[in-house]
Amino acid sequence: DAKTTQPPSMDCAEGRAANLPCNHSTISGNEYVYWYRQIHSQGPQYIIHGLKNNETNEMASLIITEDRKSSTLILPHATLRDTAVYYCIVRVNYGGSQGNLIFGKGTKLSVKP
Amino acid sequence: DGGITQSPKYLFRKEGQNVTLSCEQNLNHDAMYWYRQDPGQGLRLIYYSQIVNDFQKGDIAEGYSVSREKKESFPLTVTSAQKNPTAFYLCASSSNRDSNTEAFFGQGTRLTVV
Numbered sequence: 001d002a003k004t005t006q007p008p009s010m011d012c013a014e015g016r017a018a019n020l021p022c023n024h025s026t027i028s029g030n031e032y033v034y035w036y037r038q039i040h041s042q043g044p045q046y047i048i049h050g051l052k053n054n055e056t057n058e059m060a061s062l063i064i065t066e067d068r069k070s071s072t073l074i075l076p077h078a079t080l081r082d083t084a085v086y087y088c089i090v091r092v093n094y095g096g097s098q099g100n101l102i103f104g105k106g107t108k109l110s111v112k113p
Numbered sequence: 114d115g116g117i118t119q120s121p122k123y124l125f126r127k128e129g130q131n132v133t134l135s136c137e138q139n140l141n142h143d144a145m146y147w148y149r150q151d152p153g154q155g156l157r158l159i160y161y162s163q164i165v166n167d168f169q170k171g172d173i174a175e176g177y178s179v180s181r182e183k184k185e186s187f188p189l190t191v192t193s194a195q196k197n198p199t200a201f202y203l204c205a206s207s208s209n210r211d212s213n214t215e216a217f218f219g220q221g222t223r224l225t226v227v
Contacts, residue, residue: 043219044205103148
């Protein structure tokens with residue numbers, strides 16, 4: 001089962017910030033939070049990831065709470081092309097190997113004009 | 114260009130036939146994954162492989178088989194034992210050399226069994 005909980009859907013007005021929440025209350029100390037998005041009928045696309053510090057890249061910002069039990073993905077100026085399903089994933093690590101990626105159902109973000 | 118390639122994009126098969134989906138990557142990634150996605154649903158893990166000649170069952174491995182004879186390739190066979198094989202299949206790969214690298218996904222194969 002997925003270790004994350006996300007709302008099933010959200011709406012956002014074009015040009016406004018989209019804030020997508022994710023709960024991961026059972027996250028372990030060496031697990032990272034990853035965000036992906038999937039546009040209809042395509043493969044998921046990596047957005048951003050973090051461990052405990054806030055992160056920003058050209059696509060989005062990731063805010064992780066101090067206790068690491070939740071995080072928020074921020075799309076600062078949402079466009080119609082940001083309409084997609086957004087997945088929050090906790091990446092299991094063991095030893096020197098990557099753990100597998102467990103996806104939940106994600107949040108369907110609809111950006112409206 | 115480096116990337117992960119799935120083929121074919123669309124595949125039709127008759128019920129009772131085995132079918133193999135291709136997944137190739139030239140990213141020098143150690144780990145590879147197969148997921149299944151049904152309409153309106155998230156991704157469910159079928160099989161994964163952390164290294165050549167080794168693979169593990171995911172959450173829904175029944176009716177599927179894989180092989181990992183080469184680092185670049187991780188083919189998935191959908192057998193006749195899979196009760197409901199019609200779905201969108203996604204392959205992914207990631208590096209094991211770092212503790213926090215992202216996974217790259219192919220564009221998927223849509224399998225329809227009639």
